[in-house]
Amino acid sequence: MTADAAQRFGRVAVMMGGWSAEREISLNSGEAVLQALRAAGVDAHAVDVDRDVLARLGGQGYDRAFIALHGRGGEDGVIQGALEVLGLPYTGSGVLASALCMNKRLTKRVWAGEGLPTPAFTVLDAGFDPFVVEREIGLPCIVKPALEGSSIGMSKVDSAEDLEAAWARAAEYGAEVIAEAWVEGPEFTVAVLGGQALPAIRLVTPRSFYDFEAKYRAVDTEYHIPCGLDEVQEGELRSLALRAFRATTARGWGRVDLMMDARAHLWLIEVNTVPGMTDHSLVPMAARAAGIDFPALVVRILESTLGQEGAR
Numbered sequence: 477m478t479a480d481a482a483q484r485f486g487r488v489a490v491m492m493g494g495w496s497a498e499r500e501i502s503l504n505s506g507e508a509v510l511q512a513l514r515a516a517g518v519d520a521h522a523v524d525v526d527r528d529v530l531a532r533l534g535g536q537g538y539d540r541a542f543i544a545l546h547g548r549g550g551e552d553g554v555i556q557g558a559l560e561v562l563g564l565p566y567t568g569s570g571v572l573a574s575a576l577c578m579n580k581r582l583t584k585r586v587w588a589g590e591g592l593p594t595p596a597f598t599v600l601d602a603g604f605d606p607f608v609v610e611r612e613i614g615l616p617c618i619v620k621p622a623l624e625g626s627s628i629g630m631s632k633v634d635s636a637e638d639l640e641a642a643w644a645r646a647a648e649y650g651a652e653v654i655a656e657a658w659v660e661g662p663e664f665t666v667a668v669l670g671g672q673a674l675p676a677i678r679l680v681t682p683r684s685f686y687d688f689e690a691k692y693r694a695v696d697t698e699y700h701i702p703c704g705l706d707e708v709q710e711g712e713l714r715s716l717a718l719r720a721f722r723a724t725t726a727r728g729w730g731r732v733d734l735m736m737d738a739r740a741h742l743w744l745i746e747v748n749t750v751p752g753m754t755d756h757s758l759v760p761m762a763a764r765a766a767g768i769d770f771p772a773l774v775v776r777i778l779e780s781t782l783g784q785e786g787a788r
């Protein structure tokens with residue numbers, strides 16, 4: 477990028493850290509974004525987000541923000557709302573989509589309402605009846621906190637007796653817990669950048685699902701890109717991901733997780749409005765397959781903030 481091109485961004489706050497369970501991962505994403513922007517000549521600065529962030533952002537001459545925050549307080553509309561108040565353009569989804577996509581239960585309701593396929597689910601309240609859950613959604617199922625990420629607090633449940641313990645594990649991360657029908661089959665993730673779906677990635681883990689260990693520690697997780705589907709099937713996968721992304725009003729960039737069952741039906745799992753952004757994360761991997769390297773990707777995401785000034 478030329479110096480002029482880098483300068484049109486002005487002073488950029490790279491917002492990272494935060495107070496969610498994904499703080500450490502966000503620090504990695506933020507650091508990678510910061511280094512890439514600086515290498516591109518952008519006047520980028522790290523902002524480690526804590527409860528004093530508003531005082532630290534205001535009056536510092538920032539022109540825009542790159543949000544590299546994952547999880548609650550950063551990916552869920554809270555910081556987006558604060559940046560709206562400050563009048564600072566920011567990367568990614570706005571308040572509504574950020575808040576919606578943080579809540580898996582409500583995201584699934586929106587998809588179902590739009591006629592988009594997402595596995596059957598039920599909300600688990602304290603005192604739920606395991607046998608009703610079994611009857612309603614069947615077993616196995618997966619129990620998840622409605623509001624977390626990084627597979628935190630999730631478990632696969634094979635028998636009704638294990639539902640209570642799975643619920644307790646998930647409930648540690650917030651009162652809202654869902655049980656979702658288990659999809660047996662390959663898992664895919666589709667990155668969205670500037671209104672387009674990038675090549676799909678197929679995730680393969682020898683573990684029972686793509687859990688925290690498989691995401692961040694295991695060396696035996698495989699990422700297949702090209703994903704192994706034929707052109708027509710991959711086209712369908714990408715177009716479903718894009719429709720699902722748009723249905724939530726998400727914008728800019730993000731990532732949609734999907735699964736395919738034994739009958740080759742696709743099922744929407746969730747949208748990540750601020751996915752991981754280290755250079756070995758999934759969105760950078762998909763971008764690379766589309767010929768966009770990590771620095772170019774970071775710049776493309778930041779470019780979506782140009783022209784937002786007038787909107788506020």
Ligand SMILES: Nc1ncnc2c1ncn2[C@@H]1O[C@H](COP(=O)(O)OP(=O)(O)O)[C@@H](O)[C@H]1O
Pocket residue numbers: 595618620624625626627628630656657658659660663685686687733735745746
């Ligand atoms: N309905 C499902 N059936 C089978 N596996 C699932 C299902 N939902 C989620 N998983 C597995 O759990 C992982 C994490 O679930 P996800 O809803 O994407 O939450 P997170 O926000 O933690 O990424 C997925 O990547 C997938 O491997």
Ligand SMILES: [Mg+2]
Pocket residue numbers: 733746
């Ligand atoms: Mg996921």
